[in-house]
Amino acid sequence: MIYFVQGADLVKTVGIIVEYNPLHNGHVLHYKKSKAIAQAERTVAVMSGNFLQRGEPALAGKRARTEMALSMGADLVIELPAAYAIQPAEWFAYGAVSLLHATGVVDSLCFGSESGTLRELTPLAALLSAEDSPFREELHRQMSLGHSYPAAYAAAAGAAQGSSPAEAAEITSLLGKPNNTLGLHYLMALRRLNSPIQAYTIPREAAQYHDLLPAGPTIASATSIRRIIREQGLEAAAPYMPRYTLDILRRETALGRGPVDWEAFKQPLFLLLQTLSTRGLSRMLEVSEGLEHRIKRLLPLLPQPSVEELISALKTKRYTRTKLQRMLLHILLQHSKEELSPERLAHGPGYIRVLGFSSRGQELLKAMKKSAALPVIMQASDLEHPQLELDVQASAAYAGAYPDPHTSWMYEDYLMPPLRL
Incomplete structure (x- = not known):
């Protein structure tokens, strides 16, 4: 592990794992508290690219959201490859933590959680890291009862950890909250990597992840903010975001680069759904348990080619x-x-892609030349790697959904250097 020595003091660096869709006042609070609890002077943010963990396109592109992060004070922003960014909690967490570990300059990780404590999550992570056969058997049993994977995982974890029905119910309730589940998988990833990174958590305050309404005059969840922007316009969401976020979103909107939502992709999506055979669909990731047949059966019944109506029907x-x-x-x-099989994902990301940095972030990059366990790249042309090809394709698909896409936007991974702020 690399530390920066200034006189007799060690300069610490905290890692945060983010999406910033968009960056709002609650994120600023998390950023400040993360630095405080870790006693860190520098921050490395691992940020998803243009498509996010819950299977959504980002409201604004990754360069715009990188600019938000740097404006807030983050020193270095690196991209979580699409191979891991669009995944269930286990692989999302493993990819992000692997990147922080591979930098060699990050000594702590701080994440938000509903519980706000590691007391229950740490022993549970130790137990589930092995994922022995009884846990797997219980997971499969819960799935066979018709539960969704998150609900089945929470129930199986409760059964594995709880020595009494009450304790099992407590664990199941704990993992019924999305940020607790992500936090558990961050801790499990640290164990799998045998990483020296110290984990911290802070409680989510006021607004929770799924809240559709603001929690106060200045705090709202990203879900709520996106709803306000969609229904009332960008200016209506201004109280819940820093001024720089608002200015960046205004600029992106004026340039025709946002706000982006699922319906912007309905034409290419429905073309694929209609032209791929059921066998072709079945080869795609997360098309499981005969969903390819369900898709083909429901497509002709939709009144119009709407992504929202398709999801509601499915x-x-x-x-x-x-x-x-x-x-x-x-x-x-x-x-x-x-x-994107589990066997391939288990190898971890193949590179550290820099999206942006500050002057202090530039010092981190210099240190990473000696400490990083993976190639550090500034543009897509710096490396040939299958995961990087997926990132480039994702960027092209995202920019292609703009109302008037420019070729330079579609190939910005090759054409644009990291942001410096």
Whole structure:
């Protein structure tokens, strides 16, 4: 592990894992508290690219959101490859933590959680890291009862950890909250990597992840902010975001680069859904348990080619909206089960892609030349790698959905250097 020595003091660096869709006042609070609890002077943010963990396109592109992060004070922003960004919690967490570990300059990780404590999550991570056969058997049993994967995982974890029905119910409730589940998988990833990175968590305050309404005059969840922008316009969401976020979103909107939502992709998506055979669909990641047949059966019944109507028609108790959105994204981006198999994902990301940095971030990059366990790249042309090809394809698909796409936007991974702020 690399530390920066200034006199007799060690300069610490905290890692945060983010999407910033968009960056709002709650994120600023998390950033400040993360630095405080870790006693860190520098921050490395691992940020998803143009498509996100819950299977959604980002409201604004990754360069715009990188600019938001740097404006807030983050020193270095690196991209979580699409191979991991559009995944269930296990692989999303493993990819992000692997990148922080591979930098060699990050000594702590701080994440938000509903519980706000590691007391229950740490022993549970130790137990589930092995994922022995009884846990797997219980997971499969819960799935066979028709539960969604998140609900089945929470129930199986409760059964594995709880020595009494009450304790099992407590664990199941704990993992019924999305940020607790992500936090658990961050801790499990640290154990799998045998990483020296110290984990911290802080409680989510006021607004929770799924809240559709603001929690106060200045705090709202990203879900709520996107709803306000969609229904009332950008200016209506101004109280819940820093001024720089608002200015960046104004600029992106004026340039025709946002706000982006799922319906912007309906034409290429429905073309693929209609022209791929059921066998072709079945090869795509997260198309499971005969969903390819369900898709083909429902397509002719839709009154119009709407992504929202398709998801509503496909949704069941077993198939959550998040699962279906990720599935549709993998179809849109042509992500096959073979190329993103668990065996391949277990190798971790193959590079550290820099999206932006500050002057202090530049010092981190200099240190990473000696400490990083992976190639550090500034543009897509710096390296040939299968995961990087998926990132480039995702960027092209995202920019292609703009009302008036420019070629330079579609190939910005090759044409644009990292942002410096």
